[in-house]
Amino acid sequence: MTASLAESPIAALKIACSSCNLRELCLPVGFSKPLLERLDTLVATHRSVRRGETLFRSGDRFEAVYAVRAGFFKTRVSPHGGRDHVTGFQMAGELLGMDGISTDRHTCDAVALEDSQVCLIPYAELERLSREFPELQHQFHKILSREIVCDRVMMFLLGGMRAEERLAAFLLDMTQRLEERGFSPTSLLLRMTREEIGDYLGLKLETVSRCFSKLHDDGVLRVRQRHVQVLDRSALAQLVNEAG
Amino acid sequence: MTASLAESPIAALKIACSSCNLRELCLPVGFSKPLLERLDTLVATHRSVRRGETLFRSGDRFEAVYAVRAGFFKTRVSPHGGRDHVTGFQMAGELLGMDGISTDRHTCDAVALEDSQVCLIPYAELERLSREFPELQHQFHKILSREIVCDRVMMFLLGGMRAEERLAAFLLDMTQRLEERGFSPTSLLLRMTREEIGDYLGLKLETVSRCFSKLHDDGVLRVRQRHVQVLDRSALAQLVNEAG
DNA sequence: CGTTTGCTTGACAGCATTCAACGTTGGTGG
DNA sequence: CCACCAACGTTGAATGCTGTCAAGCAAACG
Numbered sequence: 001m002t003a004s005l006a007e008s009p010i011a012a013l014k015i016a017c018s019s020c021n022l023r024e025l026c027l028p029v030g031f032s033k034p035l036l037e038r039l040d041t042l043v044a045t046h047r048s049v050r051r052g053e054t055l056f057r058s059g060d061r062f063e064a065v066y067a068v069r070a071g072f073f074k075t076r077v078s079p080h081g082g083r084d085h086v087t088g089f090q091m092a093g094e095l096l097g098m099d100g101i102s103t104d105r106h107t108c109d110a111v112a113l114e115d116s117q118v119c120l121i122p123y124a125e126l127e128r129l130s131r132e133f134p135e136l137q138h139q140f141h142k143i144l145s146r147e148i149v150c151d152r153v154m155m156f157l158l159g160g161m162r163a164e165e166r167l168a169a170f171l172l173d174m175t176q177r178l179e180e181r182g183f184s185p186t187s188l189l190l191r192m193t194r195e196e197i198g199d200y201l202g203l204k205l206e207t208v209s210r211c212f213s214k215l216h217d218d219g220v221l222r223v224r225q226r227h228v229q230v231l232d233r234s235a236l237a238q239l240v241n242e243a244g
Numbered sequence: 245m246t247a248s249l250a251e252s253p254i255a256a257l258k259i260a261c262s263s264c265n266l267r268e269l270c271l272p273v274g275f276s277k278p279l280l281e282r283l284d285t286l287v288a289t290h291r292s293v294r295r296g297e298t299l300f301r302s303g304d305r306f307e308a309v310y311a312v313r314a315g316f317f318k319t320r321v322s323p324h325g326g327r328d329h330v331t332g333f334q335m336a337g338e339l340l341g342m343d344g345i346s347t348d349r350h351t352c353d354a355v356a357l358e359d360s361q362v363c364l365i366p367y368a369e370l371e372r373l374s375r376e377f378p379e380l381q382h383q384f385h386k387i388l389s390r391e392i393v394c395d396r397v398m399m400f401l402l403g404g405m406r407a408e409e410r411l412a413a414f415l416l417d418m419t420q421r422l423e424e425r426g427f428s429p430t431s432l433l434l435r436m437t438r439e440e441i442g443d444y445l446g447l448k449l450e451t452v453s454r455c456f457s458k459l460h461d462d463g464v465l466r467v468r469q470r471h472v473q474v475l476d477r478s479a480l481a482q483l484v485n486e487a488g
Numbered sequence: 489c490g491t492t493t494g495c496t497t498g499a500c501a502g503c504a505t506t507c508a509a510c511g512t513t514g515g516t517g518g
Numbered sequence: 519c520c521a522c523c524a525a526c527g528t529t530g531a532a533t534g535c536t537g538t539c540a541a542g543c544a545a546a547c548g
Binding site: 077079082083085087098099100101102103107108127128130131132134137138141142143144145146147148149151152154155156158159160199200201202243 | 331344345378381382386388396398399402404443445
């Protein structure tokens with residue numbers, strides 16, 4: 001099964017936005033038929049990225065944004081000499097690379113945390129098409145704006161919450177996004193290491209591990225390495241809310 | 245609406261983007277004459293906001309973005325019951341309110357920290373005009389993208405830096421933005437309290453105060469209440485860089 | 489001139505980091 | 519099949535930074 005997927009060239013599968021099962025999560029939410037057809041011709045290129053490889057790197061020329069078709073990514077900045085900071089995790093149906101618009105160059109690395117496929121959306125053509133279709137224009141603006149709002153939530157988390165509350169918020173966010181994609185919101189398989197979670201939440205890996213153990217002991221989670229079962233979702237929510 | 249226009253002496257001044265001294269910092273960077281003229285008709289309304297008053301509040305319907313014409317703002321989220329989190333400070337030439345695009349409602353409060361004036365840019369018309377002018381479209385996208393990049397820098401700061409390093413980064417950012425506006429980069433008058441700086445940097449006001457004292461004692465700053473003189477800018481930069 | 493608000497400083501407590509040791513897992517090659 | 523290694527994860531003890539609580543001071547305002 002994995003063999004047939006890996007061997008078949010993605011492009012040959014003729015993935016089209018109009019028939020993609022992610023279209024109601026991704027860029028084309030609620031688009032009309034004519035626009036969907038135009039989008040199909042725009043989003044013609046696809047790329048496979050193996051686990052551990054980068055989709056783009058900080059400093060690369062910005063030419064396209066990417067939609068995650070399958071798999072899982074992290075974005076990170078690596079201040080030379082310093083430890084990484086993970087700016088986000090992206091799963092199927094989410095867009096990547098919009099940070100590059102401002103300077104025409106990417107400002108972070110995008111790394112696949114498992115074998116993944118992305119759809120390439122040429123940026124110049126996206127701007128051109130969105131001048132023609134107000135619905136596309138507005139949707140793209142909404143996605144950019146949502147990115148800003150999510151970053152603000154993250155800033156609040158980093159600035160105001162304690163370790164256990166941060167981890168609770170992280171887990172709630174992950175389960176919610178998984179649920180939107182039709183997966184169980186109570187059972188998740190983490191694709192990232194404790195260190196990557198720490199680099200995302202502004203914590204050391206030991207602290208992340210300790211918090212997992214604490215939530216396990218408190219009966220909120222069942223943790224076995226990267227398998228996490230959420231036993232008491234309301235307890236997580238309470239941790240996050242009490243933080244305010 | 246006509247009442248507020250009448251009350252506002254600003255509107256009577258017939259401020260136009262095409263003749264605004266901030267046009268090379270604000271939205272219309274490098275715009276052509278025809279576009280500037282169209283923008284003049286779009287940005288027809290202006291508002292005065294007195295110190296302490298809000299320009300918009302979380303939950304308000306999103307109808308326009310605002311350009312700071314004069315004065316100084318903070319944006320904040322106030323989780324009910326919890327302490328404020330300041331998401332940013334905005335000075336002349338900067339845009340406010342783009343967080344509202346994603347949900348059609350503002351997600352934060354914008355509060356004037358001194359008597360201020362803003363230009364109102366109706367959002368629907370901005371979208372319409374940017375379908376006509378690719379340069380406007382691209383510039384708006386760049387502004388949104390820059391917002392994302394700045395937020396990422398802030399996340400790195402909150403997640404990875406210690407108190408003194410955060411304050412150094414904050415001061416460097418402020419002086420740089422002041423310099424771009426033609427002010428001295430070594431002498432600044434803070435418009436916000438220690439508590440507001442703390443709510444922005446994820447620190448308590450006492451810690452902010454202590455860090456100011458420390459930098460003062462180290463000969464990096466001269467601090468007298470809200471008057472700050474930067475004596476050794478490279479020392480600030482070094483603090484920030486060593487943090488990586 | 490008194491009140492309010494904001495700022496500074498000290499002592500102490502608490503939480504996260506640091507340093508270190510050990511356990512687990514999965515892959516590789518003998 | 520097993521041994522071994524490397525990467526990842528867990529846990530303990532000690533340190534250190536920031537928060538908390540409290541007191542006093544300075545500046546702004548009516």
